[in-house]
Amino acid sequence: MGTPKTSKFESKTNHPSYVGCDILLTSEWGQGMAGSSCLSNEDQSKLRQNYGPHQNLNEVGSFDVAEIVSQCRPRYHFAPSSAAIVNKQNSANYDASFFLQSSPYTNPPSALASGVIKNYHTSRFLSLCQVVDSKKAKLGGKSKKFVHALGIQPLWTMDRVTATAVPDNIVVVPSPYTDEKYAKDETYGSNGAINAGNDSGTWKNVGLSEAQTRRILCEENTGSQYRWDIRNRKRPLDAAVETDPTNCTLFLHGLHNDVSKGANLNRGTIFNTFRLHGCTRVRYPGNDSDMGMNGRQHSYCFLEFPSHEEASRCLGKTGGIVEVSGIGLTLKWSSGTNKSKRTDQIPPPPPPNFSGIMMPDDVSHRQKKQRTRLTEEEAIDSSTLFIYLKAKASAPEDYASVILKLGELAQTKLEDAINDGNSGDKVTAEEEPALKVTARSMATKQNCGFLDFASHAAASMALATLTGSTNGGQLITDTDQNSECKDLLQDAELWWSKKSSAQHGIRCENGHNFQKHHFPPDARTDCWFCLASPTCEKHLIVNLAEYCYVTMPKGPVNENHTLIVPINHSSAEGIDDTKKKHIIGAFLDPDPRVVAEIEEMKAKIRMHAQTVLKKDLFVFERAIPTKGGYHAHVNCIPIERGLGQKLRSTMVSMAATKSKNYNGFELREIQNPDINTTTILRNDDDLDGYFYAEIFEGNDTKRFLYKLNAEDKLTKMVPVEFGRTVLASVMKAPNLASWKGCVLSKETEEEYTAKYRQSYEDFDK
Secondary structure, eight states, rough: SSGGGGGGHHHHHTTTTTEEEEEEEEOOBTTTSSSTTTSSSHHHHHHHHHTTOOOOOGGGGBHHHHHHHHHHHHEEEEEEOOHHHHHHTSSOOTTTOOOOOOOOOOOOOOGGGGGTOOOOBBBEEEOOOOOOOOHHHHHGGGOOOOOOOOOOOOOOGOOOHHHHEEEOTTOOOTTOOOOHHHHHEEEEETOOOEEEEEEEEEEOOOOOHHHHHHHHHHHHHHTSOOTOTTTTTTSSSTOOOOOTTTTTEEEEEGGOOOOTTTTTSSHHHHHHHHHGGGEEEEETTTTTSOOOOGGOOOOEEEEEEESSHHHHHHHHTTTTTTEEEEEEEEEEEOOOOSSSSSSSSSSOOOOTTTTTSTTTTGGGGGGGOOOOOOOOTTTTTTTTTEEEEEOSSSSSSHHHHHHHHHHHHHHHHHHHHHHHOOSSOOOTTTTTTTGOOOEESSOOOTTEEEEESSSHHHHHHHHHHSSSSEEEOOOOOGGGGTTHHHHHTTTEEEEEEOOOOOTTSSSSSOOBBBOOGGGGGGOTTTTTSOOTTTTOGGGGGEOOOOOOOEOOOOOOSTTTTTEEEESSSSSSSSSOOOOOOOOGGGGSSSSHHHHHHHHHHHHHHHHHHHHOOOEEOOOOEEEEEOOOOOOOOOOEEETTTTTTHHHHHHHHHHOOOOSSSOOOOOEEEOOOOTOOOHHHHHTTTTTTEEEEEEEEEETEEEEEEEEEEEGGGTSOOHHHHHHHHHHHHHTTTTTGGGGGOOOOOHHHHHHHHHHHHHHHHHHHH
């Protein structure tokens, strides 16, 4: 590692957006696996038989492979059987080889991804025997396996909760590739096993293998005991001990993880948390204002204590990890210049020609301050890049065409990255909104512009691809060879831009006022419906209320299709009820004010459909957990009048239809109009989800409900897009069954949203 040959590999695996790979195949074991707690005593006993009693198992394997495994973080790592490796110079010893599977082990977080991903998935190591004919393999049984089947969901399609989940009955052990020290002098027991640090037995200097020597030298040179140490770090990873007795300040990092933008995590809440530990002041960087430069949220602050001992005591009690207002923060010694303010220092001499006021010949105050570019860490909440075109264009309109070209180029790079190694149908930005890039010119400067991405991760990936750095810089010259744009692109620069007003959560471009309570603590940055998420497309919002909002969906059934979305992300427990439920839908929100506002919005949308659009309203919600997580939302779709009876019969029939994987489910009509849906749902303690629908038939609205219990999960699951599928069948338009088949351009989405918003607001006056 650290060579020109591996620079491209390290650049990809060290990228903040990289989480790991699914499968890694190597010809050797990683050094550290054979002697680790990942393997059972029985497996290690077999290994000693293969390698001999005097072989230190900690030295078995390749240091280079161990480095690759640490960088790649594979979910499954496959390598040949140890016997095949031992005898690779001769014929492999089939009788000595055996199949081996390790316990799952942890993947420590990458230093480069700090603040982005807190923890990773677990990994397993599998060692396969050599391939033999079927008869011989059958005689050998499982211990001679040379084929191992896996049925896995790709890592990049999984949310972090699912990817990092560990079953209750599984024991996870530490990574075998991150041990902090290596025993150089060891003792051997009577059975030949190595007893490091044990006084019993025969003492012997076992020496160091070539790989272990390289390993220790590498770690000593980098000043760290961790294999995943990042070269050229500003601070060593082991800088937790502070020897300066004058340092009375601690450094608190992670404030940018507060999606409420300071409503939950501010100077007052931080001080109240740490004053019990002796903290006397919370100080923000710069001029100590509550907000940073250009209104950005601070990512860190300083905690000042009366003495070094009290600061050290606070750090020791917390262990360097604290939680304030439900947000995880890291705590360590401050390493800045403000460790302690010395009053006995001699002030610096005045500048030349200084006489108490600024002299006429001193023009330093008129010199323009040099612009400092944002780093990725400083722009952690931004999903916008700034474009600067140095070269002069022959015509002003050429700048606009180059900026659009850069937007297309960035979008193509994201599509290429997501389709890397995919031999099937390619994923495009039209199908996947997360890949969409929008280019726009600056109104005041024609040679400047912006690229808006769906998320910070997408912007970071595009920036690293186009400039070679996640912090930005000059465009790589061979990025594009188009002769029309080559001259202007040659000196083009891409940098991080501060958050737009919409990203600040202050005001959306279509006039919605976002308040602090619209960014609750449980908001997620990877959810399309959380207003704090960069993937939430706010140009689709029709109406913003106190606890909910109305929005046009992605891939609508028609131009009047809307969703009612609670602002809070789906919670797992109520206010008064401590018993957790697996799922909460819109009609089962623990806050009764949310349910009341949903009913109010639903009534207004129905009245608008009947009086303005002259249509009936089809309402449904599928409140069942999905792999990607669930944020409650209720579909409201205006349909032609008179379709109610046909829609009801089709929906009930399709629900009861059995298929290869499902036995169908019973959709029952709620007969009593005086009982509300929420009451029915809350009376079922075994509820794991539900499907609810409202159909206007005749002069009444009929309600239908199916309640999913734990025993029905595998056989009576409601299809993800069941409501749309029913409507597509009634309207004889199969393409309406999936939202992906109805995705519109952003211009059309904005047109539909503006038209419906105006109609809705005029009706609601």
